[in-house]
Amino acid sequence: xxxxxxxxxxxxxxxxxxxxxxxxxxxxxxxxxxxxxxxxxxxxxxxxxxxxxxxxxxxxxxxxxxxxxxxxxxxxxxxxxxxxxxxxxxxxxxxxxxxxxxxxxxxxxxxxxxxxxxxxxxxxxxxxxxxxxxxxxxxxxxxxxxxxxxxxxxxxxxxxxxxxxxxxxxxxxxxxxxxxxxxxxxxxxxxxxxxxxxxxxxxxxxxxxxxxxxxxxxxxxxxxxxxxxxxxxxxxxxxxxxxxxxxxxxxxxxxxxxxxxxxxxxxxxxxxxxxxxxxxxxxxxxxxxxxxxxxxxxxxxxxxxxxxxxxxxxxxxxxxxxxxxxxxxxxxxxxxxxxxxxxxxxxxxxxxxxxxxxxxxxxxxxxxxxxxxxxxxxxxxxxxxxxxxxxxxxxxxxxxxxxxxxxxxxxxxxxxxxxxxxxxxxxxxxxxxxxxxxxxxxxxxxxxxxxxxxxxxxxxxxxxxxxxxxxxxxxxxxxxxxxxxxxxxxxxxxxxxxxxxxxxxxxxxxxxxxxxxxxxxxxxxxxxxxxxxxxxxxxxxxxxxxxxxxxxxxxxxxxxxxxxxxxxxxxxxxxxxxxxxxxxxxxxxxxxxxxxxxxxxxxxxxxxxxxxxxxxxxxxxxxxxxxxxxxxxxxxxxxxxxxxxxxxxxxxxxxxxxxxxxxxxxxxxxxxxxxxxxxxxxxxxxxxxxxxxxxxxxxxxxxxxxxxxxxxxxxxxxxxxxxxxxxxxxxxxxxxxxxxxxxxxxxxxxxxxxxxxxxxxxxxxxxxxxxxxxxxxxxxxxxxxxxxxxxxxxx
Amino acid sequence: xxxxxxxxxxxxxxxxxxxxxxxxxxxxxxxxxxxxxxxxxxxxxxxxxxxxxxxxxxxxxxxxxxxxxxxxxxxxxxxxxxxxxxxxxxxxxxxxxxxxxxxxxxxxxxxxxxxxxxxxxxxxxxxxxxxxxxxxxxxxxxxxxxxxxxxxxxxxxxxxxxxxxxxx
Ligand code: SF4
Ligand code: SF4
Ligand code: FES
Numbered sequence: 001x002x003x004x005x006x007x008x009x010x011x012x013x014x015x016x017x018x019x020x021x022x023x024x025x026x027x028x029x030x031x032x033x034x035x036x037x038x039x040x041x042x043x044x045x046x047x048x049x050x051x052x053x054x055x056x057x058x059x060x061x062x063x064x065x066x067x068x069x070x071x072x073x074x075x076x077x078x079x080x081x082x083x084x085x086x087x088x089x090x091x092x093x094x095x096x097x098x099x100x101x102x103x104x105x106x107x108x109x110x111x112x113x114x115x116x117x118x119x120x121x122x123x124x125x126x127x128x129x130x131x132x133x134x135x136x137x138x139x140x141x142x143x144x145x146x147x148x149x150x151x152x153x154x155x156x157x158x159x160x161x162x163x164x165x166x167x168x169x170x171x172x173x174x175x176x177x178x179x180x181x182x183x184x185x186x187x188x189x190x191x192x193x194x195x196x197x198x199x200x201x202x203x204x205x206x207x208x209x210x211x212x213x214x215x216x217x218x219x220x221x222x223x224x225x226x227x228x229x230x231x232x233x234x235x236x237x238x239x240x241x242x243x244x245x246x247x248x249x250x251x252x253x254x255x256x257x258x259x260x261x262x263x264x265x266x267x268x269x270x271x272x273x274x275x276x277x278x279x280x281x282x283x284x285x286x287x288x289x290x291x292x293x294x295x296x297x298x299x300x301x302x303x304x305x306x307x308x309x310x311x312x313x314x315x316x317x318x319x320x321x322x323x324x325x326x327x328x329x330x331x332x333x334x335x336x337x338x339x340x341x342x343x344x345x346x347x348x349x350x351x352x353x354x355x356x357x358x359x360x361x362x363x364x365x366x367x368x369x370x371x372x373x374x375x376x377x378x379x380x381x382x383x384x385x386x387x388x389x390x391x392x393x394x395x396x397x398x399x400x401x402x403x404x405x406x407x408x409x410x411x412x413x414x415x416x417x418x419x420x421x422x423x424x425x426x427x428x429x430x431x432x433x434x435x436x437x438x439x440x441x442x443x444x445x446x447x448x449x450x451x452x453x454x455x456x457x458x459x460x461x462x463x464x465x466x467x468x469x470x471x472x473x474x475x476x477x478x479x480x481x482x483x484x485x486x487x488x489x490x491x492x493x494x495x496x497x498x499x500x501x502x503x504x505x506x507x508x509x510x511x512x513x514x515x516x517x518x519x520x521x522x523x524x525x526x527x528x529x530x531x532x533x534x535x536x537x538x539x540x541x542x543x544x545x546x547x548x549x550x551x552x553x554x555x556x557x558x559x560x561x562x563x564x565x566x567x568x569x570x571x572x573x574x575x576x577x578x579x580x581x582x583x584x585x586x587x588x589x590x591x592x593x594x595x596x597x598x599x600x601x602x603x604x605x606x607x608x609x610x611x612x613x614x615x616x617x618x619x620x621x622x623x624x625x626x627x628x629x630x631x632x633x634x635x636x637x638x639x640x641x642x643x644x645x646x647x648x649x650x651x652x653x654x655x656x657x658x659x660x661x662x663x664x665x666x667x668x669x670x671x672x673x674x675x676x677x678x679x680x681x682x683x684x685x686x687x688x689x690x691x692x693x694x695x696x697x698x699x700x701x702x703x704x705x706x707x708x709x710x711x712x713x714x715x716x717x718x719x720x721x722x723x724x725x726x727x728x729x730x731x732x733x734x735x736x737x738x739x740x741x742x743x744x745x746x747x748x749x750x751x752x753x754x755x756x757x758x759x760x761x762x763x764x765x766x767x768x769x770x771x772x773x774x775x776x777x778x779x780x781x782x783x784x785x786x787x788x789x790x791x792x793x794x795x
Numbered sequence: 796x797x798x799x800x801x802x803x804x805x806x807x808x809x810x811x812x813x814x815x816x817x818x819x820x821x822x823x824x825x826x827x828x829x830x831x832x833x834x835x836x837x838x839x840x841x842x843x844x845x846x847x848x849x850x851x852x853x854x855x856x857x858x859x860x861x862x863x864x865x866x867x868x869x870x871x872x873x874x875x876x877x878x879x880x881x882x883x884x885x886x887x888x889x890x891x892x893x894x895x896x897x898x899x900x901x902x903x904x905x906x907x908x909x910x911x912x913x914x915x916x917x918x919x920x921x922x923x924x925x926x927x928x929x930x931x932x933x934x935x936x937x938x939x940x941x942x943x944x945x946x947x948x949x950x951x952x953x954x955x956x957x958x959x960x961x962x963x
Pocket of ligand 2: 853856857858859860861862887891892893894895896897898899
């Protein structure tokens with residue numbers, strides 16, 4: 001970056017960009033200046049005074065404006081009379097900083113002694129004890145004793161629920177306001193605040209219900225003391241007792257990097273996940289995760305999990321051995337050659353989906369596999385998705401992000417944080433939806449269209465940009481004036497948004513599926529369902545924004561591996577053709593009946609699942625699968641970053657990983673599959689045979705890069721408790737355009753809504769098979785799809 | 796040579812009249828030293844509450860990894876110890892323990908103490924995992940055991956004043 005400024009920290013020269021504050025500059029040099037209130041992801045406030053340093057600036061000759069030089073031809077330095085806060089003072093050219101001399105050490109000792117006068121010092125019962133910045137900094141910089149009389153300590157409430165999940169210990173709080181600032185600056189849920197003054201200043205929640213935010217758990221990480229604890233983890237273990245395993249969140253398509261804190265209980269000899277924390281990945285989730293990811297892990301140890309294979313005998317599902325079950329499955333799949341159909345959900349790993357596709361292609365000799373639930377446009381995202389090297393955290397001036405028909409916070413919560421931050425850095429957001437979403441707050445243009453007219457709006461924008469060679473004739477009809485009439489969005493707004501897009505250096509089009517149309521009817525994708533993704537792809541291609549980093553399509557997929565499962569099935573040539581009169585139906589990780597759909601008629605049904613779902617109850621054979629925490633695997637997130645997760649806890653009962661079950665079936669069918677010993681082997685084959693996935697071997701996925709800000713390990717400065725990335729940052733695979741350079745536009749006639757069309761709305765906290773297993777998260781879950789007043793109908 | 800034999804016989808003869816050093820264990824037991832370290836016990840406060848707050852510092856200090864603690868949360872309805880936290884599970888594997896007493900040193904509330912008892916044998920290895928029930932001392936005479944139902948807010952500190960002074 002240009003504008004580097006030279007400063008001397010403890011006599012050592014460091015060059016950092018203009019605007020950097022002293023603590024950051026020092027950190028770049030490996031010098032720890034202790035901080036409490038400062039956090040590299042938040043604006044500095046200078047509240048705790050822990051970061052005091054001695055600062056000297058060059059003396060400037062008033063006449064010439066040049067620095068005065070001393071006898072040795074060195075600039076003369078005027079040392080400040082008072083210490084300055086390193087977290088709020090930006091560096092200046094030629095500045096000298098002392099961080100370790102006697103004056104500074106004395107100040108650090110005094111600040112710590114003062115902070116500790118109102119701290120209860122109950123580390124033995126504190127959840128943060130062992131990974132606590134206050135403990136660490138006191139040991140390193142603090143005084144060994146205090147002049148304060150222990151009996152004068154004030155006693156405040158130690159068990160104050162801020163909300164349904166987060167508890168506050170008012171005594172431990174050191175009033176750094178990190179939690180408040182996180183909620184205000186990062187999450188934009190202004191639900192916390194201070195009340196009272198002086199020594200009795202306390203945190204409280206301002207919302208009803210308390211602490212009403214989807215990101216509340218993050219405050220417990222960045223709190224530099226143990227003042228904030230979660231109902232989920234409170235007192236469950238000391239930090240040093242846990243084994244920390246890198247993993248990937250399975251609750252949405254962002255694919256946040258996680259650290260699972262696990263321990264084997266001596267009581268029942270069972271491994272369990274005690275807590276979930278974010279793992280730093282500056283390209284994906286930075287150091288944040290949403291509450292669903294943090295508290296939605298309990299399904300891995302649910303009593304309701306399937307632990308043995310079940311086979312229907314005399315009309316009842318009864319326990320069976322693996323041998324028996326697999327033999328039966330293979331027999332039924334074999335005999336009825338060609339009359340078999342597969343269903344696979346989009347929560348399973350890439351390895352599972354790949355082997356499933358291969359099993360059908362080579363073992364069952366059919367390509368009839370359906371991706372469940374249906375999503376439209378995965379092929380377009382595969383082709384025109386955001387280019388490799390995309391980092392939402394780097395978007396700023398010159399970038400335009402168009403968000404159509406999706407509620408980012410409800411579908412991919414962490415993208416909301418990142419896109420909002422991008423908007424604050426100067427990126428322009430155009431938010432188009434039939435209803436108001438949180439993203440509207442940060443939009444340069446909010447376009448509120450009538451339900452079902454999103455595709456017309458996109459073409460209206462394209463028309464305003466005045467491009468689109470391949471489909472020029474069709475687009476020509478969608479003039480802003482006409483589109484304004486169809487969609488109800490004022491013409492001026494369409495033109496303004498079009499102008500933004502035309503001027504954009506980088507363009508990302510984010511689309512969701514909040515539209516009223518059915519994506520699939522009778523086993524065929526409908527044009528109505530595909531129209532919007534196609535329109536978005538056309539927009540990206542027509543404006544020349546396909547196949548480049550920070551440009552392209554980004555879909556708000558409903559599940560964590562929608563893209564990966566699609567890619568794996570496509571690699572095996574899987575295609576869905578409707579069929580009835582089936583001899584066998586093989587369903588992996590999907591519950592169509594539970595989702596209110598009907599299954600095609602079949603003589604024999606095989607279900608591979610974690611739980612005895614509605615679909616599993618109807619099956620003839622149920623095979624118990626492993627959850628993500630009990631096995632290795634990879635997922636492909638919405639940005640097409642392939643990320644690896646690791647086995648963290650021991651398998652439950654006899655359950656086995658999906659790919660392993662499929663391998664057993666394959667071997668029973670006579671395939672020579674003995675080389676698939678591990679999921680790593682399967683991934684190696686994927687990397688070798690699927691062009692887009694080249695370079696995604698496990699070893700490559702496990703590579704880590706140095707990241708800023710430094711967190712975890714021995715870092716005291718970062719303050720909060722976050723884990724650095726030791727499991728790999730993953731690999732963002734290339735989009736189709738980057739590989740073959742071919743792009744084309746296609747025309748699908750925009751569907752026209754009827755008065756009956758009702759918006760399909762996605763909500764994060766809907767009940768579901770997995771999240772229902774987390775007792776701690778129950779208060780947040782909602783039954784109703786959306787408040788009736790918001791159920792939107794077509795024109 | 797004969798003198799040497801007589802000398803030796805004399806010593807033997809002399810010892811016959813001394814009291815024996817062997818004792819008839821187990822009927823007779825030797826007193827142990829004041830700082831002897833034997834089987835642990837978990838102490839209580841005078842009002843019957845458990846001292847242990849489930850902080851697991853003993854487990855952290857233990858060089859033999861013999862201790863396993865799982866904590867849980869007190870309520871005023873069901874109070875085991877003062878403050879918010881108590882040990883739901885507390886186990887010591889006596890086969891692993893080397894009786895170094897580090898756990899005792901680590902304990903902030905003087906809950907775990909090594910006693911004089913040294914008769915630690917059993918018929919199975921499993922029986923040598925001492926659970927909390929085996930380790931906790933009975934409540935003082937006339938006091939209830941745990942959990943207790945207590946007055947709301949009466950015990951919001953993790954340590955009672957008597958716990959702040961280390962016992963001799
Ligand atoms: S609760 Fe924690 S993060 Fe919030 S002000 Fe207090 S110490 Fe800071
Ligand atoms: S005496 Fe030593 S070895 Fe035995 S439990 Fe205590 S700390 Fe562990
Ligand atoms: S004042 Fe600088 S870190 Fe708090």
